[in-house]
Amino acid sequence: MRTPSSFLVITAAAFLGDPVQADTYDVEAMIREQDGFKLFFSAVNETMDFKQLLGQETHRKQTVANANDGSDVSRSDDLLGFLFNSMELPKSLTFPLSDATMSWRGAASLLNSTVYRNIPGLFPEGMDYFFDGLASIARFSFNETHMSMEVKAYESSAEEQWESCIFFGTGTGPTRPSDDSAQPQLCFKNPVVNMLPLGDQMWLTIDTRSWGRIDPVTLDTLEGIVDVPSSILNAHPACDSHYYQPSGSPAERSSNAQARECFVQYPCPIDKEVFSDQVCVGQLVPHYNTSNEKLLHVEEFSRSTLPAKKFLQQSHSPCITPNFVVSKLDEFDPINPVGNGKAGILKFVHQGEVNEWMVMDRRTNQSYIVYSDEAFVNNHFWNCYESNEGIVVQSVTATSDYLDIYFRSNLEEFSMKPDWWKYFKQPIECVVPVEAGSGTVGEAVKCKTLSQDLVFDYPTFNPYFKMNPDAKYFYAIAPISTETSIFFDRLVKIDMKSGALLSEWARADVYLTEANFIPTGVDAAEDDGVLFAVGYDASQGSSMVLLFDASTLRLIDEYPLGLVVPFHAHGLVCVEENCFPNP
Numbered sequence: 183m184r185t186p187s188s189f190l191v192i193t194a195a196a197f198l199g200d201p202v203q204a205d206t207y208d209v210e211a212m213i214r215e216q217d218g219f220k221l222f223f224s225a226v227n228e229t230m231d232f233k234q235l236l237g238q239e240t241h242r243k244q245t246v247a248n249a250n251d252g253s254d255v256s257r258s259d260d261l262l263g264f265l266f267n268s269m270e271l272p273k274s275l276t277f278p279l280s281d282a283t284m285s286w287r288g289a290a291s292l293l294n295s296t297v298y299r300n301i302p303g304l305f306p307e308g309m310d311y312f313f314d315g316l317a318s319i320a321r322f323s324f325n326e327t328h329m330s331m332e333v334k335a336y337e338s339s340a341e342e343q344w345e346s347c348i349f350f351g352t353g354t355g356p357t358r359p360s361d362d363s364a365q366p367q368l369c370f371k372n373p374v375v376n377m378l379p380l381g382d383q384m385w386l387t388i389d390t391r392s393w394g395r396i397d398p399v400t401l402d403t404l405e406g407i408v409d410v411p412s413s414i415l416n417a418h419p420a421c422d423s424h425y426y427q428p429s430g431s432p433a434e435r436s437s438n439a440q441a442r443e444c445f446v447q448y449p450c451p452i453d454k455e456v457f458s459d460q461v462c463v464g465q466l467v468p469h470y471n472t473s474n475e476k477l478l479h480v481e482e483f484s485r486s487t488l489p490a491k492k493f494l495q496q497s498h499s500p501c502i503t504p505n506f507v508v509s510k511l512d513e514f515d516p517i518n519p520v521g522n523g524k525a526g527i528l529k530f531v532h533q534g535e536v537n538e539w540m541v542m543d544r545r546t547n548q549s550y551i552v553y554s555d556e557a558f559v560n561n562h563f564w565n566c567y568e569s570n571e572g573i574v575v576q577s578v579t580a581t582s583d584y585l586d587i588y589f590r591s592n593l594e595e596f597s598m599k600p601d602w603w604k605y606f607k608q609p610i611e612c613v614v615p616v617e618a619g620s621g622t623v624g625e626a627v628k629c630k631t632l633s634q635d636l637v638f639d640y641p642t643f644n645p646y647f648k649m650n651p652d653a654k655y656f657y658a659i660a661p662i663s664t665e666t667s668i669f670f671d672r673l674v675k676i677d678m679k680s681g682a683l684l685s686e687w688a689r690a691d692v693y694l695t696e697a698n699f700i701p702t703g704v705d706a707a708e709d710d711g712v713l714f715a716v717g718y719d720a721s722q723g724s725s726m727v728l729l730f731d732a733s734t735l736r737l738i739d740e741y742p743l744g745l746v747v748p749f750h751a752h753g754l755v756c757v758e759e760n761c762f763p764n765p
């Protein structure tokens with residue numbers, strides 16, 4: 183582990199999300215004095231001039247270059263057309279369903295489902311990191327006759343008062359406010375990665391505690407703060423679906439689905455330390471009777487001490503089985519910020535490729551620190567399950583450079599000369615050993631390549647088969663070729679046990695976002711369902727909803743939207759009364 187002593191480094195507390203007002207327009211002092219940001223610059227390289235970090239140019243809100251109600255679609259000159267493309271919001275559209283959709287054998291469940299997507303939908307001028315795009319929520323709902331699409335921006339201070347913002351994001355900023363007359367404010371909150379339904383609360387998530395809450399019906403922004411003694415949180419909490427009960431009847435399993443337990447893993451220093459060896463797993467508990475806005479509380483279940491301190495410890499995507507919560511203990515390592523051409527948090531740090539994990543036994547709250555024979559960044563875990571050998575965990579692995587790909591300049595370079603292996607490693611399958619009988623977790627996690635030479639990401643699966651050791655499939659988006667594909671341009675169905683490619687779908691000029699699995703029913707076959715994806719046709723300069731038969735990946739139907747929906751990470755599916763977070 184490198185120590186950050188000689189570099190200007192960011193501390194976990196830098197991720198404090200709540201904007202503050204300043205009395206004076208002394209940006210440096212303002213950032214330095216804010217609780218949390220004090221720690222942010224705790225180890226300063228004396229040669230570094232802080233003022234150089236602030237954007238030299240003023241940034242105004244970008245005028246929207248999007249087509250409106252469907253008729254006149256203008257092709258954007260932006261990279262691939264659907265990156266860095268601001269949407270015109272709010273937006274409300276309806277589309278009559280076609281015969282092909284209505285006569286689909288699984289139509290009954292499809293026609294009662296809703297898909298939500300969390301989209302980087304607004305790119306003010308000066309924002310050159312894709313996943314800093316301001317969070318916007320799309321809802322696609324199906325009834326017996328129509329599909330409707332609603333999109334609204336999440337009303338953060340960056341969205342509402344960009345002109346007075348000092349925006350500090352993953353790869354953007356700190357920016358200089360364009361409006362000199364306005365009171366400047368630090369704008370940090372932008373929950374743009376994933377979504378989490380919990381009780382009757384709907385949260386927008388990100389890997390810091392700066393989550394946001396919306397009304398799932400109106401998509402309006404609501405008050406809501408997550409109460410956790412950490413600046414870091416998981417964009418993908420590990421939620422128990424309660425569906426996997428081998429002995430339970432479908433009715434029992436179904437009625438259980440609401441009793442969902444969601445866990446998060448986070449650094450839990452005793453003092454507000456930058457560098458900590460304390461790691462925790464806690465449960466997310468919605469609070470209703472609270473006089474303040476702390477509506478989601480993280481209750482500590484388990485704590486471990488690592489043999490060495492970690493810097494900005496993070497776990498993007500922990501997973502869950504009936505008896506365990508499994509987290510990869512990733513971290514950020516300091517890099518030399520001088521002249522590296524980056525901005526935002528990534529100017530100072532990148533993800534470390536490390537091999538520590540934390541495994542909590544849900545029956546006892548006891549945690550184990552274990553080590554894999556592979557060191558990597560865990561992009562996503564998906565459907566973990568327990569077997570005779572232990573806990574089987576599959577991972578989309580990434581490199582230290584992975585997050586850098588979303589800088590505009592790197593995406594431009596990538597679109598000319600794709601280099602997938604710079605950002606991804608081979609997907610792997612690891613087994614965390616568990617001693618039968620005692621349930622003791624062993625230290626040595628063994629990993630092997632899951633799918634030779636196949637790169638994919640945004641894995642998804644039938645949510646009724648979560649944690650089920652008999653699950654056979656998962657789905658993902660992938661490049662057709664790591665030599666020539668400039669983005670995710672194919673949908674794949676993969677055998678979960680062998681890693682073999684079973685089916686695929688691709689069409690010239692079409693790029694894809696994550697597919698969401700809409701299951702036909704609790705009792706139906708695992709691959710009986712619809713995959714919902716938002717595609718982008720670069721030849722048309724426009725996006726469409728794509729519905730696939732999940733068993734064959736045959737395209738059931740498509741709905742041109744007449745506008746550009748920017749690329750985005752994640753969404754969730756609601757069928758009847760149940761909403762399934764990802765994964």
Ligand SMILES: *[C@@H]1O[C@H](CO)[C@@H](O)[C@H](O)[C@H]1NC(C)=O
Nearest residue numbers: 289290291293294325326758
């Ligand atoms: C949708 O759900 C409602 C309420 O559960 C039900 O009455 C209706 O028949 C369902 N529609 C279809 C097409 O299954």
Ligand SMILES: *[C@@H]1O[C@H](CO)[C@@H](O)[C@H](O)[C@H]1NC(C)=O
Nearest residue numbers: 276277325326327328329330
């Ligand atoms: C279905 O949705 C469309 C469009 O939103 C709406 O006009 C229609 O009334 C809805 N039908 C039913 C049965 O709710």
Ligand SMILES: *[C@@H]1O[C@H](CO)[C@@H](O)[C@H](O)[C@H]1NC(C)=O
Nearest residue numbers: 481482483484544545546547
């Ligand atoms: C685990 O910790 C939580 C929070 O302290 C507690 O409510 C729960 O009972 C504990 N479970 C066990 C099995 O000790």
